Every structure is written in structure tokens, then in C-alpha cells.
Amino acid sequence: MKKIIAIACVSLSLAACTATERGAGIGAATGAVIGGAATGNVRGAAVGAAIGGVGGALIGNVADQPGRCYYRDRYGNRYIDRC
Known part of the structure; x- marks a missing residue:
């Protein structure tokens, strides 16, 4: 029951x-979750959360801009352009 309440609270806060x-x-x-499961310690979970947060923010940022996509040039630089 506690898990269901926790999931509901997180879902409502993200709404x-x-x-x-x-x-x-x-x-x-x-x-x-992935970092903690892969390493079995808190440090791995913290690193996984940081990397996942940045990646999720980048993906979410593109979701706010319909018709825009992230691309990389041959030097590895990222830029946003029309899809």
C-alpha cells in the first residue's frame, strides 16, 4: 500500500x-535505479541519477519544441534543427 501511495504522489507531482x-x-x-542496480552502492545510484537527469532534460527540452530534433556534426557538437 505504501508503494502505491508513493507512486501516486510522484505521478501527481510530475503532472x-x-x-x-x-x-x-x-x-x-x-x-x-539502473546505477544502483549495476554497482550495488549509493555512489553508483547518485551518478546514474545525475546522468539520467541531464539526459532526460535534454530529451524533454526537444519535446517542448515540436518539429525540432537534436543532431551531431562530425566533430561531436550537438545542435537543434528542424526534423
């Missing part, structure tokens, strides 16, 4: 966020 904030939150949570 009022922008797509970038939702992406960062979901990415951080997923990264923390």
Missing part, C-alpha cells in the same frame, strides 16, 4: 511540470 522537468525527473529516477 504540473513542463516536458523538460518531467524528462529530467523521470531520467534521474531511472538512472538512479
